[in-house]
Amino acid sequence: MPAGLNRALLTVAGAAVAVVLAIAICSVAIVVAGGSPFDALAAFFDFGNSARAESNSVATFLNRAVPLFIAGLAVAVGFRMNLFNIGVEGQYRIAAICAAFVGSTFTAPAPIQIGIIILVAAAVGGLYALIPAVMKVTRGVNEVISTIMLNYIAIALSAYLLREPFAGERAEGQLNTTTPPLPESGMFPDLNFVFEWFGMLPPTRNGGLWGFLLVAVALGVVIWVVLERTRFGFTIKASGLNSPAALASGVNPKKMIIAAMVLSGAIAGLIGLPEILGDRGAYTNNFTAGLGFLGIAVALLGRNKPVGIAFAALLFAFLDRAQGALQFADIPASVVTIIQGAIVLLVVVANEVTNRVALRIEERRAAQQLGRNTPVEVAA
Amino acid sequence: MSADTLATARPAVELEGITKRFPGVVANHDIRITVQPGTVHAIVGENGAGKSTLMKILYGMQKPDEGTIKVNGTEVSFRTPSDAIEVGIGMVHQHFMLADNFTVLENIILGAEPKRAGRLDTAAARKRITELAAAHGLRVDPDRLVEDLGVGDRQRVEILKVLYRGARILILDEPTAVLVPQEVDELFQNLRELKAEGLTVIFISHKLDEVLGIADAITVIRRGTTVASVDPGDVTARQLAELMVGSELPTPETRESTVTDTVALRVSQLTVEADGHHALPKGVSVGDYAARLRSEGKRLLLDEVSLQVRKGEILGIAGVEGNGQSELIEAIMGIRAAHGRVELNGRDISGWSTLRRREAGIGYIPEDRHRQGLLLEASLWENRVLGHQTRKPARNGIWVDRRASKADTQRIVEAYDVRTPGVDTLALALSGGNQQKLIVGREMSGEPAFLIAAHPTRGVDVGAQAAIWDHLRDARAAGLAVLLISADLDELIGLSDSIQVIYRGRLVAGLDPREITPEQLGGYMTGAIAGNEEM
Numbered sequence: 001m002p003a004g005l006n007r008a009l010l011t012v013a014g015a016a017v018a019v020v021l022a023i024a025i026c027s028v029a030i031v032v033a034g035g036s037p038f039d040a041l042a043a044f045f046d047f048g049n050s051a052r053a054e055s056n057s058v059a060t061f062l063n064r065a066v067p068l069f070i071a072g073l074a075v076a077v078g079f080r081m082n083l084f085n086i087g088v089e090g091q092y093r094i095a096a097i098c099a100a101f102v103g104s105t106f107t108a109p110a111p112i113q114i115g116i117i118i119l120v121a122a123a124v125g126g127l128y129a130l131i132p133a134v135m136k137v138t139r140g141v142n143e144v145i146s147t148i149m150l151n152y153i154a155i156a157l158s159a160y161l162l163r164e165p166f167a168g169e170r171a172e173g174q175l176n177t178t179t180p181p182l183p184e185s186g187m188f189p190d191l192n193f194v195f196e197w198f199g200m201l202p203p204t205r206n207g208g209l210w211g212f213l214l215v216a217v218a219l220g221v222v223i224w225v226v227l228e229r230t231r232f233g234f235t236i237k238a239s240g241l242n243s244p245a246a247l248a249s250g251v252n253p254k255k256m257i258i259a260a261m262v263l264s265g266a267i268a269g270l271i272g273l274p275e276i277l278g279d280r281g282a283y284t285n286n287f288t289a290g291l292g293f294l295g296i297a298v299a300l301l302g303r304n305k306p307v308g309i310a311f312a313a314l315l316f317a318f319l320d321r322a323q324g325a326l327q328f329a330d331i332p333a334s335v336v337t338i339i340q341g342a343i344v345l346l347v348v349v350a351n352e353v354t355n356r357v358a359l360r361i362e363e364r365r366a367a368q369q370l371g372r373n374t375p376v377e378v379a380a
Numbered sequence: 381m382s383a384d385t386l387a388t389a390r391p392a393v394e395l396e397g398i399t400k401r402f403p404g405v406v407a408n409h410d411i412r413i414t415v416q417p418g419t420v421h422a423i424v425g426e427n428g429a430g431k432s433t434l435m436k437i438l439y440g441m442q443k444p445d446e447g448t449i450k451v452n453g454t455e456v457s458f459r460t461p462s463d464a465i466e467v468g469i470g471m472v473h474q475h476f477m478l479a480d481n482f483t484v485l486e487n488i489i490l491g492a493e494p495k496r497a498g499r500l501d502t503a504a505a506r507k508r509i510t511e512l513a514a515a516h517g518l519r520v521d522p523d524r525l526v527e528d529l530g531v532g533d534r535q536r537v538e539i540l541k542v543l544y545r546g547a548r549i550l551i552l553d554e555p556t557a558v559l560v561p562q563e564v565d566e567l568f569q570n571l572r573e574l575k576a577e578g579l580t581v582i583f584i585s586h587k588l589d590e591v592l593g594i595a596d597a598i599t600v601i602r603r604g605t606t607v608a609s610v611d612p613g614d615v616t617a618r619q620l621a622e623l624m625v626g627s628e629l630p631t632p633e634t635r636e637s638t639v640t641d642t643v644a645l646r647v648s649q650l651t652v653e654a655d656g657h658h659a660l661p662k663g664v665s666v667g668d669y670a671a672r673l674r675s676e677g678k679r680l681l682l683d684e685v686s687l688q689v690r691k692g693e694i695l696g697i698a699g700v701e702g703n704g705q706s707e708l709i710e711a712i713m714g715i716r717a718a719h720g721r722v723e724l725n726g727r728d729i730s731g732w733s734t735l736r737r738r739e740a741g742i743g744y745i746p747e748d749r750h751r752q753g754l755l756l757e758a759s760l761w762e763n764r765v766l767g768h769q770t771r772k773p774a775r776n777g778i779w780v781d782r783r784a785s786k787a788d789t790q791r792i793v794e795a796y797d798v799r800t801p802g803v804d805t806l807a808l809a810l811s812g813g814n815q816q817k818l819i820v821g822r823e824m825s826g827e828p829a830f831l832i833a834a835h836p837t838r839g840v841d842v843g844a845q846a847a848i849w850d851h852l853r854d855a856r857a858a859g860l861a862v863l864l865i866s867a868d869l870d871e872l873i874g875l876s877d878s879i880q881v882i883y884r885g886r887l888v889a890g891l892d893p894r895e896i897t898p899e900q901l902g903g904y905m906t907g908a909i910a911g912n913e914e915m
Contacts, residue, residue, distance in 0.1 A: 230778050231780050232778070234769055242754070245751065245754060248713065248734070249769070363808065365801065365809070
């Protein structure tokens with residue numbers, strides 16, 4: 001389909017321009033801060049000076065990309081329908097602590113143990129997202145407001161759960177509060193063997209390359225199929241493109257809001273699992289925060305398409321990984337945040353521009369083709 | 381200026397060969413208008429004829445692709461409305477653009493505030509506004525809040541706002557649409573005073589009696605182009621209507637009757653409240669409830685509408701826009717909550733969802749295809765799926781059957797002569813006529829039992845119009861029941877087997893299209909002729 005290819009190429013070109021511009025903007029920021037942009041660039045590609053450090057850096061990079069990808073998917077499902085689920089942050093935190101606690105209460109063979117943990121996480125995330133969905137459908141509460149508020153509740157609630165009902169025993173000399181540890185069967189097998197295929201040493205830091213990567217890839221494929229090939233995906237697309245037309249075509253907007261929001265929340269519920277099942281084996285007060293908000297940026301950057309989100313997650317993870325290396329190079333690590341922010345802003349602009357250009361091209365192409373194909377319009 | 385004496389004789393506005401193309405819609409084509417200074421010049425045309433686009437061009441909101449605009453004899457090129465304001469053109473929009481929580485004075489000066497030493501000079505503004513108001517007979521109280529004003533007052537504020545900015549040429553876009561008759565009279569009085577002061581008024585409307593009452597010159601626009609410039613003294617409303625609709629258009633005449641005795645759709649006492657749907661009180665019938673609302677002085681958008689459409693029959697609904705047509709359609713489609721009963725082939729479907737009604741065989745050609753009929757940024761085959769997502773060929777279990785959908789879209793493209801490079805083309809790349817043919821083809825798919833056709837040929841070119849009429853006629857001959865809503869009276873009279881007139885939410889007359897003229901029909905539509913209450 002050349003028309004589709006055209007659009008895809010334009011999108012990629014737009015994103016590339018945005019990234020280059022963002023780097024340029026940040027170079028200026030770095031110079032102003034008294035650093036050298038070239039040192040910074042070197043730091044981004046400095047994966048360490050020993051074989052082990054290199055492996056660890058690659059694993060850190062990929063491990064960071066996985067939750068970002070899932071977060072991007074969660075946000076994108078809502079965005080597709082013009083639903084702004086800002087509540088991914090709260091949904092994944094509450095889901096993570098519940099799943100970690102439930103997983104620690106029993107021991108079963110690994111597939112069952114892990115399966116149940118995943119189901120609990122998805123269910124809790126979905127249920128938490130159901131609240132703003134029901135509020136919107138029954139009372140017309142704007143989901144942006146309600147999900148932001150629910151984020152505060154979720155963050156405070158998970159802090160409370162961690163201290164009181166879900167608290168595990170604190171090890172001698174440990175300052176961290178955590179949920180009870182998962183049994184061995186609850187830990188997802190790592191993918192460190194992949195490194196050996198490339199003749200690298202297996203990574204050792206933070207549990208190596210998390211196996212949840214495979215779940216994320218599978219999830220991405222499933223979401224793509226659901227959005228692009230099923231009737232459910234079609235109704236989501238129709239509702240997002242033109243809700244009055246969807247309504248007139250028999251799509252029930254209330255049902256769709258609930259379904260999309262719950263699906264978004266259920267995916268969000270999985271965001272925390274790579275870390276819990278791959279490394280910590282528990283929900284601790286060191287648990288990575290902010291992934292839900294980053295997911296919004298990742299989804300924007302990836303244009304709400306699973307493949308795009310995968311690239312966006314990899315890019316963000318690549319930038320995030322360099323934070324340590326940048327500090328060694330005497331450049332403030334917040335440069336990364338500036339780059340990420342600049343990229344998102346520029347990509348939003350670039351998306352708008354390429355979208356318009358693509359539509360214009362499509363119109364022109366249609367007009368040209370018709371001009372050639374049809375002789376003279378029959379006068380009535 | 382070579383001679384000031386000549387300046388007065390120069391046209392205030394002169395449009396030459398204005399052409400504007402949009403993808404997918406009828407645009408302006410070779411528009412020619414000459415407006416003499418110190419006159420009220422009316423521009424009339426049907427909805428969708430291109431009046432609004434033309435005014436946007438004249439007010440600098442859009443740039444014409446071709447053609448020239450001359451103001452007071454000088455050629456101008458507007459990039460933004462402020463360029464238009466600079467040469468003295470002001471526009472009063474149909475929908476007022478006023479800040480409710482500001483006073484009249486604040487609204488008038490908003491964006492053009494007089495300053496003195498960097499501070500707002502309210503005194504100067506007040507003086508100027510009072511002068512303007514007195515000079516033009518536009519009485520307003522500058523210190524009242526706009527939210528406390530009635531519609532007529534708000535309109536005067538809008539006019540003052542434009543005058544305050546130094547406009548000598550005023551564009552009024554459908555100014556009477558929101559006014560009651562007394563306010564219309566008052567507005568016309570104001571316009572006459574403006575004219576007496578030497579200002580020029582361009583008056584856009586499709587209400588012919590009003591136009592004949594106020595205008596010094598009339599230009600008729602049809603299908604995006606100017607078809608006639610006439611003197612109001614030389615034409616009747618009937619002739620104007622003919623010019624607007626175009627009598628040389630192919631006639632949508634339906635020959636022999638194919639009406640059967642089987643009722644496909646029966647609507648009884650359909651009632652829609654203006655201020656939101658309320659559940660019927662227990663034990664109260666729809667009729668009693670509607671009577672009660674009427675006695676309480678509440679407005680009903682649909683007031684106990686009852687009608688039936690038989691197989692092979694086209695029932696036309698005539699009415700001035702905004703008299704309940706949209707509500708009737710939406711209530712039948714299940715998009716809008718309503719009291720009363722809707723039956724399809726003898727089954728009560730009042731409680732059904734839109735989806736279920738569609739599945740039961742109701743087709744729907746919506747009045748605004750961009751709003752309700754299409755996903756503009758999706759491909760043609762996806763648009764074919766729209767509304768049929770739960771039926772063959774689009775459905776295959778939980779999946780969308782892409783191959784079958786594309787094949788069936790190809791069938792529609794061929795059978796309905798949709799001019800497109802392919803079924804993967806985005807809907808927005810097609811012209812309005814081709815988009816409409818696709819919709820007609822889609823809604824005729826899957827053997828519908830009943831079709832709602834709302835303005836099926838609005839904004840499409842003549843060729844597509846004739847084709848769509850043919851398809852409707854063929855479907856009718858094959859036993860389809862059609863509810864036709866149209867503003868094109870010739871279309872209505874030519875296609876319908878019977879006509880019902882809707883006025884203020886009520887069906888006021890049942891007419892035989894073989895015996896009625898557009899003129900008579902117009903009389904019923906405006907309430908000038910009382911209905912015969914046949915039903």
